[in-house]
Amino acid sequence: MRKFDTKVQHLKYKVLREVAKNAWNDTLLDNILNIPETISPGTTSTMRCCVYKERAILSERVKLAMGGDRENPNVIEVIDIACDECPSAGYVVTDSCRGCLAHRCEDVCKRGAITFDQNHVAHIDKSKCVECGQCAKVCPFSAIANRRRPCQNACKVKAISFNEKNSATIDNNKCIACGSCVYQCPWGAISEKSFILDVIDIIKRSNNNKNYKVYAVVAPSISSQFTYAKLGQVITGLKELGFHTVIEAALGADMVALSEAKELTEKGFLTSSCCPAFVTYIKQNFPDLVPFISHNPSPMTAISQYIKKTDENAKVVFIGPCTAKKNEFRQPEVRPYVDSVITFEELQALFDSKDVDITMLDEGVLDNASYYGRIFARCGGLSDAVSQAIKEQGIENFVLKAFSCDGIEECRVALLKKSKNLIDANFIEGMACVGGCIGGAGCLTHGEKNKAEVDKYGREAFEKTIKDALGVLEI
Amino acid sequence: MNIQVCVGSACHLKGSPEIVELLQKAVEEHNLQDEVMLSGNFCIGKCNRIGVTVQVDDDIHVGITKENFNEFFNDHVLNKIERK
Numbered sequence: 137m138r139k140f141d142t143k144v145q146h147l148k149y150k151v152l153r154e155v156a157k158n159a160w161n162d163t164l165l166d167n168i169l170n171i172p173e174t175i176s177p178g179t180t181s182t183m184r185c186c187v188y189k190e191r192a193i194l195s196e197r198v199k200l201a202m203g204g205d206r207e208n209p210n211v212i213e214v215i216d217i218a219c220d221e222c223p224s225a226g227y228v229v230t231d232s233c234r235g236c237l238a239h240r241c242e243d244v245c246k247r248g249a250i251t252f253d254q255n256h257v258a259h260i261d262k263s264k265c266v267e268c269g270q271c272a273k274v275c276p277f278s279a280i281a282n283r284r285r286p287c288q289n290a291c292k293v294k295a296i297s298f299n300e301k302n303s304a305t306i307d308n309n310k311c312i313a314c315g316s317c318v319y320q321c322p323w324g325a326i327s328e329k330s331f332i333l334d335v336i337d338i339i340k341r342s343n344n345n346k347n348y349k350v351y352a353v354v355a356p357s358i359s360s361q362f363t364y365a366k367l368g369q370v371i372t373g374l375k376e377l378g379f380h381t382v383i384e385a386a387l388g389a390d391m392v393a394l395s396e397a398k399e400l401t402e403k404g405f406l407t408s409s410c411c412p413a414f415v416t417y418i419k420q421n422f423p424d425l426v427p428f429i430s431h432n433p434s435p436m437t438a439i440s441q442y443i444k445k446t447d448e449n450a451k452v453v454f455i456g457p458c459t460a461k462k463n464e465f466r467q468p469e470v471r472p473y474v475d476s477v478i479t480f481e482e483l484q485a486l487f488d489s490k491d492v493d494i495t496m497l498d499e500g501v502l503d504n505a506s507y508y509g510r511i512f513a514r515c516g517g518l519s520d521a522v523s524q525a526i527k528e529q530g531i532e533n534f535v536l537k538a539f540s541c542d543g544i545e546e547c548r549v550a551l552l553k554k555s556k557n558l559i560d561a562n563f564i565e566g567m568a569c570v571g572g573c574i575g576g577a578g579c580l581t582h583g584e585k586n587k588a589e590v591d592k593y594g595r596e597a598f599e600k601t602i603k604d605a606l607g608v609l610e611i
Numbered sequence: 612m613n614i615q616v617c618v619g620s621a622c623h624l625k626g627s628p629e630i631v632e633l634l635q636k637a638v639e640e641h642n643l644q645d646e647v648m649l650s651g652n653f654c655i656g657k658c659n660r661i662g663v664t665v666q667v668d669d670d671i672h673v674g675i676t677k678e679n680f681n682e683f684f685n686d687h688v689l690n691k692i693e694r695k
């Protein structure tokens with residue numbers, strides 16, 4: 137039974153589980169200082185130079201599990217002492233250089249940065265090199281490597297640099313909270329704030345849903361997660377944790393698809409607003425395009441608004457693959473509807489903190505949304521849904537030309553083209569994570585079959601069209 | 612009068628869209644638009660093996676299907692309104 141992709145995720149999970157376990161039992165204050173030693177016992181280190189450094193880092197992880205640095209508004213934080221200060225030399229010639237005759241590297245380098253020693257081995261003059269990477273591309277021995285830090289490679293919006301102590305630091309004005317660095321840092325030195333304590337508190341204070349009801353809204357990418365059990369068992373598990381009921385965020389996606397199609401046909405051009413990281417990216421980098429951002433709330437917000445309309449005392453917790461949602465729900469326009477956000481990773485920790493083994497549970501049901509709402513979880517799904525919504529509403533004289541961007545780099549290219557009026561599209565679907573939400577940093581696992589799982593789950597929807605799924609709500 | 616139809620997953624699969632449609636039609640037929648407030652609810656917590664859960668003011672009725680709908684509507688909606 138493999139729950140996570142990496143050992144870093146597993147370590148984060150162990151901290152979350154311990155913190156949650158103590159929070160359920162009201163023993164967090166008594167045991168908080170013992171948690172690092174519980175996870176890293178004995179005198180021999182298993183991860184770092186010594187067991188004491190391990191525990192010091194674990195203390196920082198406990199802090200993050202409890203909500204992190206209150207002074208830092210960004211949900212993504214660097215644990216300074218965990219940063220291994222990876223080498224960041226950029227392009228370097230490795231010992232695979234055979235000192236060949238061709239010298240393609242020298243020819244291709246427009247800056248004249250390549251020199252040769254007496255053994256004809258290439259060297260890069262760093263005062264001239266601009267890190268374009270052409271030399272690496274042409275070397276027949278692949279002898280030139282790009283030594284960049286994994287976090288820097290992961291951060292396509294260039295928000296990561298290094299401070300005077302040489303550890304990674306995040307520019308909050310550039311960061312879109314996509315969580316890519318969180319997932320890619322091999323040391324687990326970048327991590328996101330967790331709000332599991334808030335969620336546990338909400339559940340406990342509900343007094344078994346008597347004081348108010350706690351609703352779990354789950355993102356459609358859940359269909360590609362918890363693969364060691366059945367989705368119905370996850371639903372039952374959520375109720376075991378103390379949620380009153382579970383609702384698909386995909387139903388909110390159905391709502392969004394319908395109104396987004398209307399808005400698009402009225403305005404003639406739109407960029408999607410479902411992905412909070414994409415929206416932040418536009419606001420930070422393309423202020424001229426802000427008027428084109430769809431005014432629709434995200435599916436999470438749309439369904440939460442609806443829930444609070446039917447039950448004004450409701451508390452809503454969104455559970456998804458996304459770290460950027462943790463920033464989104466704290467925005468003033470979303471805060472009244474969504475009470476907290478956790479990831480699938482954190483949900484796994486919550487299950488195990490209460491010893492809920494979901495593989496042993498009966499299968500509950502989850503069915504609110506249509507096929508189209510459910511496929512929002514993967515890149516291209518939103519465009520398919522908007523196309524369907526245009527058709528279902530009988531809107532004629534409008535031809536949808538959608539441009540689906542898979543990952544923030546493709547988003548950047550599409551937005552650049554739009555800002556120069558070079559794009560032949562009237563709808564830009566932006567997904568900051570490659571693959572769409574199924575590539576989110578808060579997923580337990582990232583597999584090649586995930587897209588197929590999402591489509592399969594979509595096809596299992598009881599309601600085949602968007603209007604069918606929403607019909608029941610139009611009362 | 613407030614009528615809340617459960618549109619949560621379990622009831623949804625057992626036919627809440629149909630019950631909503633029947634209710635809308637029945638309310639219209641009896642000209643009760645001003646008297647009856649129809650709305651949805653995501654799980655009243657009384658999930659039943661068959662049928663849909665409907666709450667009429669404070670009374671909860673489980674197992675409403677399109678077969679027993681007329682009976683339910685007569686006994687628990689029309690009668691109640693007449694008694695008022």
